[in-house]
Amino acid sequence: MATTAAAVAATSVVVLDRGNNTTCTINLHGATVVSWRVNNQEQLFVSKLASFDGKKAIRGGIPFVFPQFGPWSFGPQHGFARITRWHLDRAPERLHNGDVEAIFSLMDNEFTRSIWNYQFRITYRLILREKELHFHIGVYNPSKDLSFTFNMLLHTYLKVPDEGREVVTVNEWTDRIYQHTPQEHVITNVVSGRKMRLHKYNFPDTVIWNPWIDRSREMSDFGDDEFPNMLCVEAGNVSAPVILLPGTCFEASQILQIIIEGNVSRKTKRNR
Numbered sequence: 001m002a003t004t005a006a007a008v009a010a011t012s013v014v015v016l017d018r019g020n021n022t023t024c025t026i027n028l029h030g031a032t033v034v035s036w037r038v039n040n041q042e043q044l045f046v047s048k049l050a051s052f053d054g055k056k057a058i059r060g061g062i063p064f065v066f067p068q069f070g071p072w073s074f075g076p077q078h079g080f081a082r083i084t085r086w087h088l089d090r091a092p093e094r095l096h097n098g099d100v101e102a103i104f105s106l107m108d109n110e111f112t113r114s115i116w117n118y119q120f121r122i123t124y125r126l127i128l129r130e131k132e133l134h135f136h137i138g139v140y141n142p143s144k145d146l147s148f149t150f151n152m153l154l155h156t157y158l159k160v161p162d163e164g165r166e167v168v169t170v171n172e173w174t175d176r177i178y179q180h181t182p183q184e185h186v187i188t189n190v191v192s193g194r195k196m197r198l199h200k201y202n203f204p205d206t207v208i209w210n211p212w213i214d215r216s217r218e219m220s221d222f223g224d225d226e227f228p229n230m231l232c233v234e235a236g237n238v239s240a241p242v243i244l245l246p247g248t249c250f251e252a253s254q255i256l257q258i259i260i261e262g263n264v265s266r267k268t269k270r271n272r
């Protein structure tokens, strides 16, 4: 890949390019995945009013929520990870199988310690495959004597057409935390009427959110008319915090996969 760490230092955006117009773009502000295009088709929603000034969280894509989910008496809602500049540890690199990988990290610094006085190190590894995006997260507690607790969540904004949905129906303001959910969710009617599979490991909860009409109006960085075109399906640890003992590491991962209905289902249709 052409991107070098030095080139990235000058910018705030990192692009994983797998060829065939399949790319993933990460803004170092929050290590927010701001675009995932598969065959030139965008899969993620980013508001037309999203702010990229490096001050607030980016309204859309996949903000990284840590170490708090929701309002926080010590600091900003959903923690500081989504509003802190991350470090690029490994610039995008093509693997032998054609996939492209990049690694980001966030460590405690003066700003994070002023809010939350713990040492930590998060490693965030992203792998772009042909029809999949993999997220591998490690949180390390380097302290010799202090444990800490945290929430973590990948706040995925999926781009969806304004249509009905099976099983979980969203037709009003929705903000639900589902606890102990299965490892796999299938979201119907995403871009081009396709299905998206969300597979998660060590993320026991799932939050479903859509601001709907009134709350959209209350958000300065979200268009009043945008709510029918997005759905947040957020995998995380939110109902019970994770306790991380000194010298130990926590790992979690997520895979987003576009489901392509194969020949079998086409054949079945023809035979009907």
Ligand SMILES: O=P(O)(O)OC[C@H]1O[C@H](O)[C@H](O)[C@@H](O)[C@@H]1O
Pocket (backbone or CB within 6 Å): 057, 077, 078, 175, 176, 207, 208, 209, 232, 234
């Ligand atoms: O506006 P934000 O701080 O980005 O939060 C956006 C939303 O995130 C999650 O989905 C929460 O469950 C919601 O309660 C919250 O409104």
